[in-house]
Amino acid sequence: MRVTLVYPSYGTEQHSLYFPFGLAYVASSLLNAGFDVTVVDMEGDKLSVAEAVNRTVDSSPDVVAFGGMVTRFRFVRELSGLIRKELPDAFFTAGNSGVTTVPEIYLKSCGLDCVVLGEGEVTSAELVCALKDGTDWKKVAGIAWLEDDLLVKSPPREPIADLDTLPWPAWDLFPIENYVSSMDHRQKKVRHLETLASRGCPFNCVYCYRIYGRNVRRRSPEAIVAELVELVNRFQIEYTGFPDDLFTSDKKFVMETCALMKEKLPGIKWSCLGRVNTVDREMLEAMKDAGCDWISYGIESGCDIMLEKMRRGVTAKQCLDAVKLTESVGIHAEGSFVIGMFDETRDSVKKTVDFCISADITAPMLFVTPYPGTAIYNMALQKGLIGDVEEFLMKMNAADELLVNLTDFTDTELMELRDWAQGTIGRSYLFKKPFTRIPKLLWKHFKLHGFKGLFHDIKAFLASIFAG
Numbered sequence: 001m002r003v004t005l006v007y008p009s010y011g012t013e014q015h016s017l018y019f020p021f022g023l024a025y026v027a028s029s030l031l032n033a034g035f036d037v038t039v040v041d042m043e044g045d046k047l048s049v050a051e052a053v054n055r056t057v058d059s060s061p062d063v064v065a066f067g068g069m070v071t072r073f074r075f076v077r078e079l080s081g082l083i084r085k086e087l088p089d090a091f092f093t094a095g096n097s098g099v100t101t102v103p104e105i106y107l108k109s110c111g112l113d114c115v116v117l118g119e120g121e122v123t124s125a126e127l128v129c130a131l132k133d134g135t136d137w138k139k140v141a142g143i144a145w146l147e148d149d150l151l152v153k154s155p156p157r158e159p160i161a162d163l164d165t166l167p168w169p170a171w172d173l174f175p176i177e178n179y180v181s182s183m184d185h186r187q188k189k190v191r192h193l194e195t196l197a198s199r200g201c202p203f204n205c206v207y208c209y210r211i212y213g214r215n216v217r218r219r220s221p222e223a224i225v226a227e228l229v230e231l232v233n234r235f236q237i238e239y240t241g242f243p244d245d246l247f248t249s250d251k252k253f254v255m256e257t258c259a260l261m262k263e264k265l266p267g268i269k270w271s272c273l274g275r276v277n278t279v280d281r282e283m284l285e286a287m288k289d290a291g292c293d294w295i296s297y298g299i300e301s302g303c304d305i306m307l308e309k310m311r312r313g314v315t316a317k318q319c320l321d322a323v324k325l326t327e328s329v330g331i332h333a334e335g336s337f338v339i340g341m342f343d344e345t346r347d348s349v350k351k352t353v354d355f356c357i358s359a360d361i362t363a364p365m366l367f368v369t370p371y372p373g374t375a376i377y378n379m380a381l382q383k384g385l386i387g388d389v390e391e392f393l394m395k396m397n398a399a400d401e402l403l404v405n406l407t408d409f410t411d412t413e414l415m416e417l418r419d420w421a422q423g424t425i426g427r428s429y430l431f432k433k434p435f436t437r438i439p440k441l442l443w444k445h446f447k448l449h450g451f452k453g454l455f456h457d458i459k460a461f462l463a464s465i466f467a468g
C-alpha cells in the first residue's frame with residue numbers, strides 16, 4: 001500500500017520554516033506499520049501547486065493524505081481537486097487541528113473520502129490497514145466521513161496513553177536540511193530542530209484550541225533527551241525548542257528535563273512557550289542552566305478586564321513580574337499580544353501599550369482571530385460575525401490581517417488602532433536603546449521581507465507619531 005503525505009504551504013512570503021511534527025509522526029507510524037510512505041513537502045521544498053501535484057501523482061499512491069494547520073485549508077482544497085482528477089481511484093484523507101474542528105467543511109469542499117480526527121498516529125495506521133485488507137474502514141475509531149451529505153463520525157479514538165511508545169518523527173522523509181538550516185523562529189541563522197515534549201494544556205483560554213485537550217501527557221525526560229541527542233548527532237543542531245502547547249505546565253517535569261539536558265547536552269541552547277503563572281525563579285534558573293535563552297509568553301493584553309474575558313486567569317501585574325523575573329535570570333522574555341477581543345476599548349488598548357512600555361518588550365500585535373474549535377469561534381458564529389465558514393477558512397493566514405471584527409470599532413478604526421499601538425510600542429522599545437535596537441530591527445525585517453519589511457516599519461512608525 002503506497003501512501004503519499006502532502007504538506008501544503010500557506011503563502012508565498014518568506015517566513016521561518018517550521019517542521020511539521022504532526023505529519024512526521026503520522027509518517028513514522030505508517031512506516032512502522034509496514035507501508036510505503038512518500039512525503040510531498042510543498043513548504044520545505046518550496047514547491048508550486050503544479051509541482052506538488054506532479055510529485056504526488058508520480059508517487060502513484062493508493063492513499064493521498066493532507067496535513068497542515070487550518071491556515072493551509074485553501075491549499076488542501078486546491079491540491080485535492082487537482083490530484084483527484086489525475087488519481088480518481090486513490091483514497092483521499094486529511095488530518096490536523098483544522099480538520100478536527102471543521103471536518104464537514106474539509107470533507108465537502110476538498111472532496112475527501114474521510115478525515116482523521118485528533119491524534120493521528122494510530123488512526124492513520126489502522127485506516128490504511130483497513131484499506132489494504134479491504135475491511136470496512138468506517139469501523140476505524142477517530143474518523144469522520146459524509147453520508148448523503150451528512151457528517152458521520154466513528155467512535156472517538158482514545159488518546160495514546162504513553163507518548164514514549166511513539167516512534168520518532170520520520171525526519172528523513174522530509175527535506176530535513178532545509179528545515180535545519182532555515183532561520184529559526186527568532187529569525188536567527190543557527191542549525192535547529194525542535195522536539196515535542198508534551199501534548200495538552202490544562203488552561204482554558206478562549207481564543208485557543210487544544211487538539212490534545214486539557215489532560216497533559218508528557219514524554220519522559222529520558223526519551224526527550226535521547227531524541228535531542230539523536231538530533232545533535234544526526235543533524236548537528238545547535239539550537240532546539242519545545243513547540244508544545246505549554247512546556248512549563250509542570251515544574252517537576254521541567255526541572256527533571258533540564259537536569260538531564262544539562263548533563264547530556266552541554267552547550268545546546270533552546271527556547272519554549274511559557275505561561276506567566278507557571279514559572280518561578282527556581283524553575284527559570286534551572287532552565288537557564290540547561291541552555292534556555294528565550295521564552296515566549298502569551299501575554300495578549302495589558303488590561304485586566306481583557307485578560308479576564310480571555311479566561312487567562314492571570315493579571316497584568318503577574319505578567320509584568322514574570323517578564324522581569326525571566327530577564328533577571330538571563331533568559332530573553334518575548335510576549336505575544338493581540339488586539340480586537342470582544343469589548344476591546346481604546347482604554348484597554350492603551351493599557352496594553354503601557355504594559356509593553358513598562359516591560360520594555362515588543363512583539364507583533366495580532367488581531368484576535370476566532371479559529372475553529374475555540375470558544376470565541378462559537379461566540380462569533382452565534383453573533384453572526386462569521387458569515388460563510390468556508391470563505392473564512394479560505395482567507396486565513398497568520399492573524400496579521402483582520403478577518404473577523406469582534407469589537408464595536410469599525411474595521412478601519414480597529415486597524416488604525418492596531419497600527420498606532422504597534423507603532424507606539426515599537427517606537428518606545430527602539431528609542432530606549434536606539435543605537436543597538438534600530439539597526440538590528442531594520443536588518444531583521446529587511447532579511448525577512450525585503451523593502452516591503454522596511455516600508456512597513458516606517459509606516460507603523462509614522463502612524464504612531466501622527467495618531468499619538
Ligand code: B12
Binds near residue numbers: 068
Ligand atoms: C508549533 C505551532 C505553530 C508553529 C508552526 C507549526 C507548523 N509546523 O506549521 C508556528 C509558530 C509557526 C505556528 C503558527 C500559527 N499557529 Co500554531 N501551533 C503550533 C502548536 C503549538 C504545535 C503544533 C504541533 O506541532 N503539534 C504537535 C503535533 C504532533 O500535533 P498536530 O500537528 O496536531 O498533529 C497531530 C494531529 O493533528 C494529526 N495530524 C496532523 N497532521 C495530520 C495529517 C494526516 C494525514 C493525519 C492522518 C493526521 C494528522 O496527527 C498528529 C499526531 O497526533 C499548535 C498547538 C498544538 N498543540 O497543536 C498550534 C496551533 C496548531 N496553531 C494555531 C494557530 C491559530 C496558529 C497561527 C494562526 C497563530 C497566529 N496567530 O498567527 C499561526 C498560523 C501560521 C500559518 N500561517 O500557518 C492553532 C490552530 C487552531 C485551529 N483551530 O486549527 C493551534 C492549535 C494553537 C491553538 N492552541 O489554538 N503554530
Ligand code: SF4
Binds near residue numbers: 245246298
Ligand atoms: S493559550 Fe496557551 S495557556 Fe492558554 S489554553 Fe492555549 S496552550 Fe494553554
